[in-house]
Amino acid sequence: MTASIVVSDLGVVRGGTEALRGVSLEIFPGRVTGLLGPSGSGKTTLMRSIVGVQTVTRGSVRVLGRPAGDPPLRRLIGYMTQSPSVYADLTVRENLAFFARVLDAAESVEGALATVSLEAHADQVVQTLSGGERARVSLAVALLGAPEVLVLDEPTVGLDPLLRRDLWETFHRLAEQGATVLVSSHVMDEAERCDELVLLRDGRVLAYETPAALRADTGAADLDAAFLALIERRGPA
Amino acid sequence: MSPRITGAVARRVLAQLRRDPRTVALLIGVPTLLVVLLHEVFAGRDLVFQHIGGPLLGLFPFVSMFLVSSITMLRERVSGTLERLMSMPLGRLDLLAGYAIAFALVAAVQASVVSLVALELLGLDAHRPFAVVLLAIGNAVLGMSLGLFVSAFARTEFQAVQFMPAFVLPQILLCGLIVARDQMADWLQVVSALLPLTYAYDALARVTAPGALGPRFWLDVTITVTVTFVALALGAATLRRRTP
Numbered sequence: 001m002t003a004s005i006v007v008s009d010l011g012v013v014r015g016g017t018e019a020l021r022g023v024s025l026e027i028f029p030g031r032v033t034g035l036l037g038p039s040g041s042g043k044t045t046l047m048r049s050i051v052g053v054q055t056v057t058r059g060s061v062r063v064l065g066r067p068a069g070d071p072p073l074r075r076l077i078g079y080m081t082q083s084p085s086v087y088a089d090l091t092v093r094e095n096l097a098f099f100a101r102v103l104d105a106a107e108s109v110e111g112a113l114a115t116v117s118l119e120a121h122a123d124q125v126v127q128t129l130s131g132g133e134r135a136r137v138s139l140a141v142a143l144l145g146a147p148e149v150l151v152l153d154e155p156t157v158g159l160d161p162l163l164r165r166d167l168w169e170t171f172h173r174l175a176e177q178g179a180t181v182l183v184s185s186h187v188m189d190e191a192e193r194c195d196e197l198v199l200l201r202d203g204r205v206l207a208y209e210t211p212a213a214l215r216a217d218t219g220a221a222d223l224d225a226a227f228l229a230l231i232e233r234r235g236p237a
Numbered sequence: 238m239s240p241r242i243t244g245a246v247a248r249r250v251l252a253q254l255r256r257d258p259r260t261v262a263l264l265i266g267v268p269t270l271l272v273v274l275l276h277e278v279f280a281g282r283d284l285v286f287q288h289i290g291g292p293l294l295g296l297f298p299f300v301s302m303f304l305v306s307s308i309t310m311l312r313e314r315v316s317g318t319l320e321r322l323m324s325m326p327l328g329r330l331d332l333l334a335g336y337a338i339a340f341a342l343v344a345a346v347q348a349s350v351v352s353l354v355a356l357e358l359l360g361l362d363a364h365r366p367f368a369v370v371l372l373a374i375g376n377a378v379l380g381m382s383l384g385l386f387v388s389a390f391a392r393t394e395f396q397a398v399q400f401m402p403a404f405v406l407p408q409i410l411l412c413g414l415i416v417a418r419d420q421m422a423d424w425l426q427v428v429s430a431l432l433p434l435t436y437a438y439d440a441l442a443r444v445t446a447p448g449a450l451g452p453r454f455w456l457d458v459t460i461t462v463t464v465t466f467v468a469l470a471l472g473a474a475t476l477r478r479r480t481p
Contacts, residue, residue: 014481051324055479069478074326085317087249089256094249101245102327125256141321 004029004149004180005050010059012045012203019045021203022059027182027196029148032168032175034194035184036227041200043184044082047151050182051079063149075103078147082154084138088127092118092137095126096144105145112140115170117163132158139167149180156190168193191223199227206230238330246327246335247342250309254343264305264343268297268351276359289414291363291445292438294352296409298344298377299437304401306340307384311397314388319476329473333385337378337469344377345370363445372444372458376437379461380405382468383433389475408434413442433464 003026012020020042027033035043048054049061052069061068064076086095096109113119116136121129126137139155150171156164168190175181175195183194191197192211199206199214207214207230211223218229254261272290279286313319322332348370355361363369387404391397411421411429418429429435440457443450 053320053324053479055481071326074324077324079321079324081317081320083317085321087253087318088316089253090249094252098245098249098252099321099325102242102322102325104241104326 001028001030003027004064005182006062007046007050008060008062010046010049010061011057012042012049012054013057014045019203020049023200023203023205024059025198025205025208027180027198029178029180030175031195032171032181032183032193033196033198034191035182035198035200036186036188036191036223037200037206039186042203043186043200044153045203046200047079047153047182047184050149051077051151053079075145076147077149077151078142078144080139080142080150080152080155084126084134086126086134086137086141088134089125091123091125092129092140093122095137096140099141100144103145108144108146112143115143116140117166132160132163135159136163147179150174150182152181152183154184154186156185157187164190188222188224188227197223199230201231206234238328238334242327242331243334243338246332247338250336250339251342253309254339260305261343264301265347265350268301268347269354271297272351272355272359276355276361286359287362290355290359290361291369292414292441294348294355294361294363294369294445295373295376295441296414296434296438297351298347298373299380299434300401300405300409301347301380302340302344302377303380303384303405304398305343305384306336306381307388307391307397307400308394309336310385310388311391311394320480323476323478329476332476333382333469333473336385337381340381341374341378344374348373348377364447365444368444369441372437372441375458375461375465376441379433379437379465379468382465382472385472386468386475389472405434408432411435412438414438433461433468436460436464 005027007023007025010020010023023046037043045054049056050063050068052073063073066073096112100106100109113122116139118136118140121133126134135157142150142152156167171181171183194211197211197214198208209217214223214226218226220226220229275290276286352366352370356363356366383404387400388397391400411425411432412434418426421429436457440454440461443454
């Protein structure tokens, strides 16, 4: 299988500090790849680099065979930022309709609404929604136009457990249909739901394995313990 | 550039304004109130009102749209929607042209209402009132493009609001509205000649005064339009796909 995202020796300096220090990775379609690591480990910077909105200091990122940020990629990547980037003064449907018009994907509005279970709130102004509901609007925008690559920065933070389970099922369904799904999280219990895990710490890749292999490798019972074992083995960064 | 995307941006900006009726009321109501106040302040000195009232009709949209567009764009940056749009197939000119269309429409309504009040109720005797509204729309787009450009230098809404007095008030002082330019000190005349509002004001003053327009009017219009496009290009340059 060919990788849909190829990151080679990626280095990024943000605000005078090295956010990424030589990251090399291959991410494959048809799987849900989890990007895990503590806050400040470089997850968002890596995702921004893949989407092509991050100024990169060294190295390269290729997505679907093209350099990240190449214009044809702009309709092939769905990106959800960490804070909900939607218009707070418009309704849910107005937001989706606007972004769908930009993407020329007007037919995908209703489907995206259904995926994030916001049909009942479709005509509500985003400002009046709860934090979790706003995050779902933002996620729905990323799903518009059935993108081949989904880059989701902490999409399930603060959501109801039932809805979280449904969304993870959605991510897996999209992956089965051939999409590349990259999901970041800092919650360890979500790691179990991924097919592959990338563990980031201090701008470096600590491990890239399946959840089961990671547990076997470190002899730890859960992923939190596995993370600790890895950090101790590699020594402080 | 894509007409579909430009139109989507314009519709979105108008939808945002529609959800904010108080801002719309202020946009229309404040200049109307100011014209009424001006009329009352110069009660009995109708010549002064006649002299500055006409050009002022076209200057209100410049000020309003400068403010509204710089805040709207700043919010777009801060909320992350600009980053999201930059990751989508949207050209920078689509975004700016969409803004320009929406704000030009608002300016048309604003200028029409204020002109109607001034001409019909307050007895302002502007020649070519239709041209005043057209110039007012042009000034709105000029104010918008300058506002979009300077909003790139504001980190917070406080800063963006302060850019209004910093960029707009000196231009109003020096454009010839308050003191005729040939009565200013030489160095002020030089500064005045470098400011875009000077030409926008001069065009308005010529349109509202009786007599032929003459070549100077067309020079004013050309300079104003050119500056608008330069400011839009500068504004486009401040919209970056990649940010640190």
